[in-house]
Amino acid sequence: MAEEDSSSSSATTSREQEQLENRNLIVPSVAADHHTDDLTEASTTLSGFASVKLGTGSVKKLVIRNFKDKPLILENYTEEAWQKLKEAVQAIQNNTSVQYSLEELYQSVKNLCSYNLSANLYKQLKQLCEQHIRAEIHQLREYPFFPGPFLKKMDKCWQDHARQMSMIRNIFLFLDRTYVFQISMLSSIWDMGLELFKSYIIRDQNVQSRTVDGILLLIEKERNGEMIDRCLIQRLLSMLSDLQIYQVSFENKFLEETNRFYAAEGRKLVQKKEIPGCLYHIKNLLEEEVDRVRAYLSLNTQKLLIAIVEKQLLGEHLSAVLQKGKDVFKAFYKKDLARRLLLGKSASVDAEKSMLSKLKQECGTAFTNKLQGMFKDMELSKDTMIQLKQYMQNQNIPGNIELTVNILTTSFWPTYIPKEIHLPPEMERLQENFKNFYLSKHSGRKLQWQSTLGHCVLKAEFKKGKKELQVTLFQTLVLLMFNEGDHFSLEEIKMATGLEDRELRRTLQSLACGRARVLIKNPKGKDVEDGDRFFCNEEFKHKLFKIKINQIQEKETVFFSS
Template sequence: RGRAMAVRTRKLVIKPFREKPKVPTDFEDESWRKLQVAVDAIALRQPINMSREELYCIVEDLCHHNKGQGLYLRLRDACARHISRQVSELARQVSSDTVFLSAVERTWSTFTEQTLTIRSIFLYLDRSFALHNPNFAGIWECSLELFNTCLGEHGELEARITKALLRTIEDERSGASINSTLVRNVMRMLSALQIYERCFEEPFLRESRVFFSGEGSRLVEATAPAEFLVHCENRLTQAVEMATHYFAPCTRRPLLHAIEDMLIKPHTSTIVSKGFDQFQAANRTDALRRLYLLFQRVDRLEEVKAAFNAYLKRLGLELVNDDQREKVVVQEMLTLKAAADATLRSSFSESDMFRRAVKDAFEYTLNVRGNRMAELMAKFLDTKLRGEKGVSDYEVEAQLEQLMVIFRFVHAKDVFEAFYKKDLAKRLLLGKSASFDLERSMIAKLKSECGSAFTNKLEGMFKDVDLSVDLMIHYAEARADSGAEDKRDVNVQVLTTGYWPAYPPSSIVFPSDLAPHRDHFVNFYTTKYQGRRLAWQHSLEHCIVRAAFPSGRKELDVSLFQTTLLLCFNSADTLTFGDLRTRTGLEVDELSRTLQSLACGKVRVLRKEPKGREVSESDVFHYNAEFTQKLFRIRINSIQAKETSREVEKTHDSVKRDRQYSIDAAVVRIMKSRKVLSHNLLLSEAMSQLLFPTSAPDVKKRIESLIEREYIERDEDSPNTYRYLA
């Protein structure tokens, strides 16, 4: 077993100094001497005889003994001396711009390198003294201030730097290659010294405005518009590159403004007047795009829009005012619209401003001749919907879509509707329509664009055609039930008078062979629909006639007028014009056209004496026993009477009457609602409600007519005020 043993411990006691240690009297001076030697060595690019750590500790000791302010002032004086020497050496440089700027760069590089080295040694001073004393700048900031002061003392030095930089930039603008790194470093020096704006930016921007003003005035006359635009674009690109690589960020926008204000903006009118039509005619979408983007920068797009609008108007007027091109004017307007839309997409960013320019141009050109383009559009549609050889339904549908685009710009839509309805009736009743699907598609487009009221009659025409099909099914059943022995097919289309165009009555001696069939149908229809009356439109009827020729039997697809003439030759092989007129009862013009189709066309089932293309009242006609044709069923087209100016005028008169009724209805409707209204307000409100172009005198005439018919009256006390008469 062990025994507990007592352990004696010793304590170390440290007693304080009886007196506080004293700092040597030469401590501050001796410490600075060591530091000054180091600072001078750094400034003269010589080796330092002490380590940076030792020097840092000296600085730290001085600061701990409250010697920071004195140390700071001594360091500032030493730095000022060395910086002054360096700047003075730079000022003595006499050389080219590039060599001089290289010397500036070296001086600055040396300065920054030495300043950072000195700061690393005096870092404790910087953080413990300068940072906490607002009256003393940091070592780096102080050095910059000293450098700036020395530059100021050598005023010509700043001017030399500015001129050297400006000449170097001018060399680059002229196409010369420059030392971009050198320029960038000098610019950074100016920015660090906070003299960039005074020493470079302000004189540079002044010089740039003068330069671009002179260059613009010279080049706009010496180069083509397209080349001038390319040059402007290149200048902007060059400016952006300069701003990115050399200049301070604050210079970019003023420099671009200088180019816009002095190189582009003063010459916009000249560029547009000299170049726009050239670009359009040559389809220079690249030049147009460049024009748009450059003018957008200077807020001058209104000039481009006006030129685009004027260009489209000029081309459009050349087309619509040329009477020799009326057959192709609609197609050419579609081509022009497609080209305008392509330019909108490729060059003008589909801008709403330029869309309005296109709309205004087409609206003007398509209505400048009043109702004429509406009429021509209806005829264009008639041609397309009758079908063209080699054109598919898909292509026709695309053309219909294109037409609807320019149809929107036409004001006289009621004129279009009148002519379209007349042509549609012929296509439906004479079997001239290439596709019912296309017909219905077109009406659907018109309904979508103009509303159901616009297409009500057109849809009614199709409804009549469909009802006629059902009616003929019932008629065929009725004939079968009656045991009729004549098996010849009969097809009748019953039309509603209000939907279809009015057709003039035709005088004809109805063939006795066909009369029983007509009478039988009339009896069937009037029995089925009591109270209704049928009026036969003989000009629209056609037949299948079986004919026997020495070469064989044929079936002839002919009109009723042609049928009536051919049946005359069952009783005689030769008949004169007068004989045929007596037997058929046809008018002279109609008889001439019908005989011409049978004796002078491609299919000649009759012979004419004397021979010729025209028919006269002295001609004699013979049954053509020598007729031959490979086909069994032969269609003999009627020679349609050309649409005379009188017929066109009648259609326009019909539209005019309808417009008068619409004006009357609008005025009465307004007065019924308002009871009392002034002349100007009634005129304005009526014209705003009408869907067709009209004038104030036209409305005034209808107001006078309504007064005469006692729908409204003038106020006795105020002649310019109207009252509604219930």
């Protein structure tokens, strides 16, 4: 039964079927009597009828009326509708309120298009926009050229234009989506607005040159360290991009100015002696240019921009920069290698020597010979320490301090500035014993103690337990004082150790203000000031048994000689 109902619901007479096909109308099938109310209004605009057999077996006629005649255009309607639209467009352009609703204006456009007046409507709208743009160009031409204010005026002109064209397009949306869409020769309303702005404003040589020159001037100010309005530049360059003249009007000039600016910058950098600072500055400049691209330039500009910067800062002066850079690298590598060897921090002697063979190819044998001399000094020092131990046993020299001395050949190692300090009597005796031993084997040589390179391991006992402190010689001198007293002032420590003021303050800062605070400073603070007093931190605790207390590093302003 269900199958019969289903098949009969779409049945019509042959005559009725022919009438429906001639009208290109497909009548939806009806499954039940109460669904007949769901037919759309379109069914009332056609003539003829169709019969539908219902599930009960009865037939119901569906009447479809004839087409209604197209309503006649009212007298003066075209003029009145355009006047209404014209007033709305002018109100938008003059930033005043529109008297009519968007729905009313949209319906007016739709009605005019239905009367085949689309072509004339598009023409009138374009003329209206063109008149407004022509008035704007006169204001910009007469505006005084102060880069900042002029660029803001230009930006406001563009932002207003974009906002106005967006609102106008909303009103004429029906025209844009029907008539304009179908005519390939016509630009959309938005594109038409861009073309008018481009033709009458940005292609004006006076306005374009002032805009581009103003942008370039602000970019140069930023490169020289001044603060500028990046958002303003970003909006103006987006305008040039939207108008498809970014490359022709701006990018070419920008790259020329960049080439000129960094050519001069490159000459300045090569004249500087602080090449590490110079290389660091070049790195910063490159990063700044990449940031500039991200902030307001087109991404397509980045490759060309960076190529120019690298050419002027490196390529044009590459040999000079590399030579100075190589000299600085030598000094720093030599200094770091010395630290690794003296502190026993080298991961692998084989790896160090493998690096030397590579450096020999790049820096020459004169440089690597000195580095090899450093390794030789360390090996000879080990042999010397074995002999020293035997010498002290033979001489029956007492002492509970284990001494290790590295004998450095001055010409091999970085230059170290000796500093006078007051050593405890036990240390002084050890130094004198070593001097006697060494000179007995190498007469005529001169020994000079480098206190800045000294380091010690101290065994300390706190309430929370015993610890081993790995410290510098300067830190050692300070800590040993607390075997003799509970607290000392800055002035007292300075007098006892002989450390110069700046070196002493850094040393006390590392012991009382760092992470491992084995001393307590009163009053508390990050810096050591005159009148501060220092106490042994009896409550000191640390999860490790062996603790390295790093010295506060002093900023280096000079480079070690090679």
